[in-house]
Amino acid sequence: MKTIRGKLFIAFLGLVLIIFLILWLSMEFFIEPYYYRQKVTTMQKTIQQIETIIQVSPSPIDRIQDFEYLGYNFEGKISIYDAEAGIVISDEDVLKYSKGKIIKNIEVNGVKAYVLETNYPVKETRWLVYSERLSSDGVVMLQIPITAMDQTIEAISAFMNYVGIIILIIAMLMAGVISTNMTRPIKRLTLMANELRQLKFDVQYEEDRKDEIGELGATFNALATRLDATIKALQYELSKEKALDVLRKEFVAQVSHELQTPLSIIHGYIEALEDGVVESEEERKDYYKIIYEESDKMSHMIKDLLQLSELEAGTFSITKEDMDLKEFFDHIQEAYQTLLIQSDKSLHYKSLKTSVMFKGDRIKLEQAIRNILNNAIKYADKGSEIGFETSLVDRCVTVTISNAGPFIEDEDIPKIFGSFYKGKNSEGKEGTGIGLAVAGKVFDHHRISYFVRNTSDGVKFIIRFPLDEI
Known part of the structure; x- marks a missing residue:
């Protein structure tokens, strides 16, 4: 999928499936070994306690009582054999629950144990069996029933299969909702960007979000406002430039008129003087005075024009x-x-x-x-x-x-x-x-x-x- 929504959907769904797969693999391949390792460790500690009882309790009667108490806490069966494989201490039904077939060999931390399946006390009863040689040349064998644990693990494995289907359905629904919620504001920002591309700067992102998308929306709003102000300023400058151009044209016409008037007066008075129309000296002085005044006006006008030109050109x-x-x-x-x-x-x-x-x-x-x-x-x-x-x-x-x-x-x-x-x-x-x-x-x-x-x-x-x- 090329859309962000599709990618988010797949990413979220994949994440959920990976987490579920890790849990399923843990249940399928790691829980049982972990359980066996814990039980074997418990058996080893129990054997250490048996060694202690043998050393501190010389009386066989006291040992039997201690072993019974230890077996009760141990929740398993304890059997001790001498060097000739003769039974020293054991449960009275030891021969019944010791007969069966080995269905699994286990090695934990360098020591070996095995799973024994018997028909005692019920059919297909499974025992975890671990034996170790004592310092007194005897052998101790410990047995713990694990049928219930195996059944529990099998039930959990079956349950995980059903849970996996339910989780998959829920994950798909959640992925759809989350991807939609995450991409909806992005779609709005995309529409807003398209509006800006069409020079429509009055659009605003209105969602009140405190995350990165909210920051992006605020940035878009600031950009739209800035662009709107810039465009309006440019339009104003263009209109002002047009108005200034009109003023320049009017100014040229005005200056032409202002220059034409004194030039016409000067030209007329000079012609009158050349043609001898003016006879008296006093009239000639008046004519010269008028010519001087009109030329002075022209001089001031040209001076102002040059100075304004310097001011606007920056050479002033x-x-x-x-x-x-x-x-x-x-x-x-x-x-x-x-x-x-x-x-x-x-x-x-x-x-x-x-x-x-x-x-x-x-x-x-x-x-x-x-x-x-x-x-x-x-x-x-x-x-x-x-x-x-x-x-x-x-x-x-x-x-x-x-x-x-x-x-x-x-x-x-x-x-x-x-x-x-x-x-x-x-x-x-x-x-x-x-x-x-x-x-x-x-x-x-x-x-x-x-x-x-x-x-x-x-x-x-x-x-x-x-x-x-x-």
Whole structure:
């Protein structure tokens, strides 16, 4: 049989049969010799006692009494003969139970005995006979009836034949039950493995077992759970990759549009200057100023693209140096205070009270902070105030940049620092959606934590500089 159930059935049945065969062989070939050996040993000890009685009891009458008592305990017959084969001491019926035929010779531990079959006291009575020479030149002969023992052994042998048939039937039934119980969970595990092969990872092995099969089932469950999680993660990554691909395409279209607009303006103004349409010097200066501003926009856009490309490719380098965060943030706010003078918006700045040293890339960190400030200013309501606050709490400098303006959709918040991402509320605003992505990656390189949340009237960015990173 090729199945595990069949092999277990045969193995269990074979084991039971082997055990029974050993028992049967023991009964058939070893019990009788063992019995004879025990009896001969008893006879030898009895003869030693006879020798002792002869030596310590000189009176024949005392000897006879001792021999009768010994024979009673011995459960056999004692006969003693002198050197001329004359009877010294014997049972009165010794001639009756001593006549018969020898049916078996026995040798135990180098001494010989034999089985004698007589017709006394009943027909086919069997005696185990053993004789030994005494130190007084006489011979002692001992006889023990063994007919009952032989009959018992024969009855047991016959009984074992019937028991063997019963044991065989019971063993077959038990082998079937045990093999079925042992292979049932294996079949379930096989079905479970087939389900896993078909990428169905929601299957579970539900039997509560404490043995090796239970451990295997638990391993299968862990494997199924792990594979299910892995497949879902891969599916998520694939969907994210597809979404990112869509964002890239939208980004390319957006960048193309963003570049096309200043290029068209620059091209139009240059043509106007070449054709002499602009006559006054003041108008020419205005045209040159517009051309410069549009080219500057293009320069910043291309710079952001190159930097984002370096960040994503892993070729972005950080040059860390000691920097005073108070002086660093004060410098940034001064630049924006000047920038917002001609704007309808204002900047509320809260400075650190003392100098705080941090190790970082000053240029790239300034660009990251500026990107977030630019984003806050871009989306702030007209005439509103942009918050720029810094504080030192528990070995951490926290920067909070806030504005009053449109909220960020909840579904957009986890994605706002992603590459090429522009939220739903960014429609109609200039930009490519890569400023925050660059800022996030710069912060990541410095192990600076950052997040964004909606407030009651706008949006708040929170950036935390850990001073333990110095």
